[in-house]
Amino acid sequence: MLTLKLAARNILSAGLRTWLNVAALSFAFVSIIFLQGLYEGLNDQVERSTVDALFGGGQYWQNAYGPFDPLSLEDAHAPIPPPLRKLVSDTSATSILIRPATFYPHGRFRSILLKGIDPGQTILSVPSHLLRTGHDELPGLIGARMAKGAGLKKGDVVTVRWRDTHGTYDARDVSIVEVFRTSVQDIDNEQVWIPLDRLQELTHLPDQATIVVVNRSAVPLNEVPGWEFKDLGFLLRDLHSLVRMKSVQGSIMYLFLLFLAMLAIFDTQILSIWRRRKEIGTLMALGMTRGGVIELFTMEGAFHSVLAAILGSCYGIPLFAYAASLGFELPAGTDNFGVAIGQRLFPVYSPALIIGTTLLVCVVTTIVSFLPTRTIAKLKPVDALRGKLV
Numbered sequence: 001m002l003t004l005k006l007a008a009r010n011i012l013s014a015g016l017r018t019w020l021n022v023a024a025l026s027f028a029f030v031s032i033i034f035l036q037g038l039y040e041g042l043n044d045q046v047e048r049s050t051v052d053a054l055f056g057g058g059q060y061w062q063n064a065y066g067p068f069d070p071l072s073l074e075d076a077h078a079p080i081p082p083p084l085r086k087l088v089s090d091t092s093a094t095s096i097l098i099r100p101a102t103f104y105p106h107g108r109f110r111s112i113l114l115k116g117i118d119p120g121q122t123i124l125s126v127p128s129h130l131l132r133t134g135h136d137e138l139p140g141l142i143g144a145r146m147a148k149g150a151g152l153k154k155g156d157v158v159t160v161r162w163r164d165t166h167g168t169y170d171a172r173d174v175s176i177v178e179v180f181r182t183s184v185q186d187i188d189n190e191q192v193w194i195p196l197d198r199l200q201e202l203t204h205l206p207d208q209a210t211i212v213v214v215n216r217s218a219v220p221l222n223e224v225p226g227w228e229f230k231d232l233g234f235l236l237r238d239l240h241s242l243v244r245m246k247s248v249q250g251s252i253m254y255l256f257l258l259f260l261a262m263l264a265i266f267d268t269q270i271l272s273i274w275r276r277r278k279e280i281g282t283l284m285a286l287g288m289t290r291g292g293v294i295e296l297f298t299m300e301g302a303f304h305s306v307l308a309a310i311l312g313s314c315y316g317i318p319l320f321a322y323a324a325s326l327g328f329e330l331p332a333g334t335d336n337f338g339v340a341i342g343q344r345l346f347p348v349y350s351p352a353l354i355i356g357t358t359l360l361v362c363v364v365t366t367i368v369s370f371l372p373t374r375t376i377a378k379l380k381p382v383d384a385l386r387g388k389l390v
Contacts, residue, residue: 116199143188301369
């Protein structure tokens with residue numbers, strides 16, 4: 001306790017030197033938490049949007065289906081097996097039929113995916129309820145990116161052509177009933193959504209689907225012949241890899257900031273030991289052991305991290321609260337980067353992130369404070385009183 005009080009008194013009496021180090025260290029504190037909060041917010045926001053709009057609680061893929069293999073889509077369909085049909089009838093799942101097609105907006109053509117979805121489903125955030133119409137026309141939903149690229153708007157009629165299960169080409173005019181906005185490009189780019197039963201009828205694929213999306217509370221079935229279950233760990237694997245890569249890149253910046261702060265602490269300890277060598281000799285002559293002197297100087301260095309945490313919380317907590325509540329408006333075109341970011345990015349500052357970062361910086365500061373004090377272990381009291389360190 002005496003050593004603790006002495007260390008606190010010494011560090012506070014150092015004046016401006018102490019507060020410059022504390023300010024630098026607190027900036028490193030806040031910067032690390034701020035950057036990591038951005039990456040956690042990015043991961044949370046993209047994952048939540050993608051799960052809500054595309055993955056649900058997981059997907060059953062027909063064995064021939066491969067999302068990155070367009071040549072497999074012609075054969076990627078099969079009758080929905082009874083176990084999955086029961087989930088669909090219980091509203092615990094929804095089925096989607098995917099067919100390659102050609103789109104003809106304004107006399108041009110584009111290759112698209114024609115997706116059939118149940119208008120009454122509530123598993124995904126796709127606004128499929130808008131496909132409920134009382135007319136004989138074939139209703140279609142497209143995303144804002146698709147509409148912009150094709151030059152279409154709500155109410156337009158466009159021709160879509162596809163091949164049915166017998167290889168025969170067929171075409172229909174699709175009436176665009178709505179253009180919806182979404183941050184998830186995988187339900188927008190080059191895709192047209194129509195009612196599932198109409199697509200099954202037009203392609204002569206009754207009661208067939210390409211994927212079946214279950215809700216988050218559904219318990220995966222043990223085994224479904226001809227179908228393979230993909231959980232969220234598998235479906236979000238690429239997203240998590242992207243966020244990890246970005247987080248590692250960002251860590252280079254805050255490691256650099258931490259290095260600068262630790263360099264200031266190290267230099268301060270070296271200077272303090274050099275200027276206070278007579279004080280060290282006096283303490284040792286009065287009976288303090290070398291270990292006690294080392295503990296005293298190490299504790300003084302560690303106090304910098306404690307004061308930095310207090311100072312950082314004074315301006316960091318309001319900053320984090322402001323950023324988490326209002327977010328950051330992203331520049332135009334950011335939603336075309338390939339991830340579901342949206343128009344604003346909201347950082348996430350979890351207690352684990354704040355506590356973990358604080359403990360990390362405190363431990364590193366303590367270690368850096370200890371390193372210069374090793375010279376005291378070889379110091380003789382008489383030499384210290386004379387102003388010598390070796």
